Amino acid sequence: MLSGASSFASLVDDAFFFILVVSIIFFVGIVATMIYFVVRYHHTRNKKVKNIEGNLTLEIVWTVIPTLLVMGMFYYGFIGYSDMRNVPDDAMKIKVTARKWSWTFTYPNGYQATALTVPQGKAIKAEIESEDVIHSFYIPAFRVKQDAVPGRDTYLWFRATEMGKFDILCTEFCGDRHAYMLSSVDVLPQEQFDRWYANTGKQEISGGADLSKTGEKLVTLKGCIACHSIDGTPRVSPTFKGLYGKTETIYTDGKERQVRVDEAYISKSIKEPAADKVKGFENIPMPQQDLSDDEIEAIIAYLKSNK
Amino acid sequence: MSRHAVADAVRTQESYLDVKGRYSGLFGWIFSVDHKRIGLLYLGSVFLFFIVGIFLGLFMRLEQLTMGETLMTANMYNRLFTLHGVIMIFFFIIPGIAGTMGNFFLPIQIGAKDVFFPRLNLLSWWLYLAGAVLALFAIFSGEGMADTGWTFYVPYSVQTGTNVTLALFAAFILGFSSILTGLNFIATVHRLRAPGMTFHRMPLFIWSLYSTAWIQVLATPVVGITLLLVILERTLGIGIFNPAMGGDPILFQHLFWIYSHPAVYLMVLPGMGIVSEIIPTFCRRIIFGYKAIAWSSVGIAGVGTLVWGHHMYVSGQSSTASIVFSFLTFFVAIPTAIKVFNWVATMYKASIKVEVPFLYALAFLFHFLIGGLTGLMNAAISVDVHVHDTYFIVGHFHYTMFGGSVFALFGALYYWGPKMWGKMYHKKSAVVALVLQLIGFNMLYLTMMYMGYQGMPRRYYDHLPQFHDAHLVATVGSWFLVTGLLMMIGTLIHSIFKGEKAPQNPWGGTTLEWQVPTPPPLENFDVVPTITSGPYNHKEEAE
Known part of the structure; x- marks a missing residue:
């Protein structure tokens, strides 16, 4: 059972x-x-x-x-x-962001992760939002579910009673990788959670020592790898492996042309995802990402390193 | 002409199948305004779609046989379940009973020569055909079949590159077909009842069709307009539902379910009507609680229009709305329970002949009880929060729609088939087919409900390892089910072409269709009968 x-x-x-x-x-x-x-x-x-x-x-x-x-x-x-x-007043608020096809959890201290970690016995309020279509945030073991609706804030809350790792699933159909929009929630004892949470404050999103490592974290956090694999596995969008320096056939305003994947091209693709569409993937919409220039720089560094 | 001569004329009347009209051959069918021919046109068309739908379902089950990719890509799977849903709902179940059995037997059972608007009736079928052609076009042109699920939820349906616009337009056209059929039936029931056929003397099948017809007329326009708005949103970029353009996606869900929830009663009520005919005939006694069954159909149709929000407990609608919808939803259970109790009570002190149609009526009761009772679990909000959009729901609605309504239609084919095409069926193969269906059906959908409560989401291309064994059982069940279905279709086709000639009244039925020749003549009745009593007047002493 x-x-x-x-x-x-x-x-x-x-x-x-x-x-x-x-x-x-x-x-x-x-x-x-x-x-x-x-x-x-x-x-x-x-x-x-x-x-x-x-x-x-x-x-x-x-x-x-x-x-x-x-x-x-x-x-x-x-x-x-x-x-x-009815959410208890002392609930810890965690922002849940859904997008095709990944979850991002944002803690009160700004720490972001793709899997959820919560303390046992404490009320957690998930404030749910979607960046594109409707998704649904579902934790079967907790018996909770709430749709993530673009343009509307929704929420649910729970108090985990048992330790362990439990599935998080998307239950509103959202496209090709709907069945893979999975994550997990790790329930820790309060003290262990406190120790873990105290450490998260030290996480730096950008400007760290190894820029490409930061970029690798970012492509996971921002959900890029839901569509772009990092190891060459075919998914709905071009793989990141060996992408940098490659020559791609793209459509710009419906016109076909060749382009070399360089810093300028990547930067433009992130800022204006609809401007250039790679041939073979022209019908897959990429969501607009709100990334700082530092973050884009980190991602470029990461792509350079993934040969 | 003496009375004797009139009787002779009736006896020698040509069957509607042999009448030479203005056209012969295929044209004699597709341009016929005879309600019986139109009923058979519908029967052929809906079963063609049903067979396609069966195989789409089978392919989905095969995909779940192993984890990861088995047969097809995720995108193909998404298109398959969309097409399966669209076909089974819009092309099969909605016109499935009203269009076939309703068209054929509504006029005969109330003592009429045809429906009130025979030409409009033919137009309904032509609109159905136009919708079908458009849907085919949607599958094979441009970017291909929509991948949105049959619910077409916005904003996904506005963003996807697939042929959503055409698929929506096909559903829109089908809506008109449904509205016109409903309108026709309402007019026919009000205007064409034989002398003495008061409302409380109408067969219960008519009551169910009449209640259904009102849903068709009142609710279908809502979904028609909604689908049209999505088309406008996709083509002209008007922001009604899409939040990126200032619209509200929850509004779409409300408008969609304002039709689509009553539509499930539209699908199941005629099935209940069929069961209300089959049970008294094979029990050879009057039905227990005629008025309770008749008015509970109206009750279901009425309350059913107020409960759509139970599809949206976790959608983000207000909690108060969810609570009110949950409260109202439970009231649908009452008239439904009343029907079930009365059907069972009809078997008390009866003289039961167990024939294939009766077995299907029992199968209907068995499945519909499971479907209805699990419906109570979905209606309870906290439980539904857990099972919403999981296989529990998929199992539940297949129990009500398929195990209930469609099994009733199968029963009707064996019950009324002999009257429609004048031939009997092979009993043994019909029973074997039913047994296969029962085994397969319950293996498949009971397992689905189990998986759903464990947290298996619906519309998943792949499954997590903990669900693998159950998926295996369900897929094997689907093989039994499909075998049973194909065997049944084979048995019916065999009966049409090679069956023994059917007598006028093979089951000892008391309603009017059993008092006309088999197959009925063009205008059913030479002399419209005068009705002096209720529909199920069986003699207390068996002959």
């Missing part, structure tokens, strides 16, 4: 099992009655039928009882949901 690793898990599972038990009782009862009738009143056993037109008492009984039961089900679903929508 799927583990229940958040404070919502038992709420959702209890509501589910309540409905499941009621359903099984009804299902078994109705199917058994049906089979019994088919056997008992088979024409070989019962030649004389009784034309009963109906029974008001029965109609009332089987209207009222299901009504009461479903109201109970509604209530169960409702209390769980109310809990999901």
Whole structure:
């Protein structure tokens, strides 16, 4: 069975099992009655039928009882949901950014990562946004899900109760690599998390000692590698491996031309992704990225190093 | 003419299949305004699409046989599930029962010679055909079939380079076909009932078609306009739904589901109507709770228009809206439960003949119970937050739509087929096909629901290792299911061409279609009958 690793898990599972038990009782009862009738009143056993037109008492009984039961089900679903929508005041806010086809998590101190790390037992509020189409942020083990909608801020919150690593999935169809828009959430004990989090402050996005290493981090963080592989694997966009210095056939305003991939070309492609389209990939839209000149410089350094 | 001579004339009347009209051959069909011929035109067309849809589904299952790429690229897979959804919903289920069984039997069951607007009826089929041609064009021209899923969610559908515009336009045209059929049925029920055929003497199939027709007329225009707006957005760049141009993507979802949720009742109500016909016939007794079943159809159609927001619990709509929609959704369960209880009660003190149509009615009940009860789980908000957009939903709606509605249509083909083409079917192969379908169906969709609760998202080209075993079971189930379906289609085709001649009333049915010759003559009734009692008047003493 799927583990229940958040404070919502038992709420959702209890509501589910309540409905499941009621359903099984009804299902078994109705199917058994049906089979019994088919056997008992088979024409070989019962030649004389009784034309009963109906029974008001029965109609009332089987209207009222299901009504009461479903109201109970509604209530169960409702209390769980109310809990999901009311975020505790002390929740730690983490920004979740979705894009085709990757996740970025931004912590209050500015630290960014592509996988989520959270402390056990503390409320976490995920403030969700999308850069392109609709995605959906889903952690099955926590029983939480919320769409990431462009132009609209959404949120969810959870309190992880169990340690371990759990899947994060995208559940709103978003294109070719929808099934690979995966990440994970690592639940650590509070002290271990505190130590980890204190270290994250030292992370420098740009201007570090080894510029190409920074660039490598950036292409992961900004989601570039969801489409551009770094090891030559074919994906929906040209691979980064051996890209620098290569000659590509591109379309500019519909006109075909040859271009050598150099610093100027890369810089322009990041700033104006729609200007030049590489032949064979002309229908894949690349999202506009908000990168500083330092960051672009780091990415160029990285591309130079990935031969 | 003496009374005797009239009776003779009726007996010697030519079957609608043999009547020579203005045209003969193919034209005699595609330009015929006879509701029976149009019913068969629909039957041929929807089953053609159904077979295509089956294979698209099978290919999707085969892709999930192994992890990673098995048969096709992710992009191809995305197009396949879009096409599977579009075909099964717009080209198969929506016109599937109303267009085929409805066209054929609505006039006969109420004692009419045809529908109220016979030419409009033919136009409906032609619009259906036009939609089909456009859809084919959308698949094989330009960038090819859309890859958006049948829901066409914005902004993905505005951004993708695939042929979304044409696919939307095809659905738009089909919408008109559906509206016209609905309009025709409403007019027919109101204007053409035989003398004495009061509303409460109409067969329950008519009640279900009548309720469905109102949904078709009132809800379809909403989706038509919505799809048109997406087309305008794509072609003229008007920002209605696309947030990049100031639009609201959630608005699209609201407008889409305002139609598409009632549409699921539009798909299942006629199936319920069929079951309400089959059960009393094979129980050989009056149906239990006629008025409860009749008015619950209206109830489902009514409440069903107020619950669309349950598709959007996690979309970003307001929490209050979600709670209200959840509350309302549970009220659809009540009329549905009433129907089920009354059907089962009809078997009490009956004299049951177990024939293939009755077995399909039982299969309908079995699947529909599972589909309906899992619907309660989806309606409960906190549970739905977890299972939304997972295989749980896919399993659930296949239980209701396919295991429910479509199995009822299969039952109808065996029940009414003998009347429609005048030939009986081979019983043994029909039963074997049903058994294969039952095994395959439950292996496939029960497994899907299990996977969904474990967190397997829908519309995934690939799967994580923890889901692999279940995917294997589901795929093997699909092989049984497809074998059963093909065998059933084979059995039906065999019955049409090689079956034994069917008697006028093979099942001892009491509704009007069993009192006209097999196959019926061109105008059904030589003398329109006068109705003096309700539809299921079986004698208490068996002959």
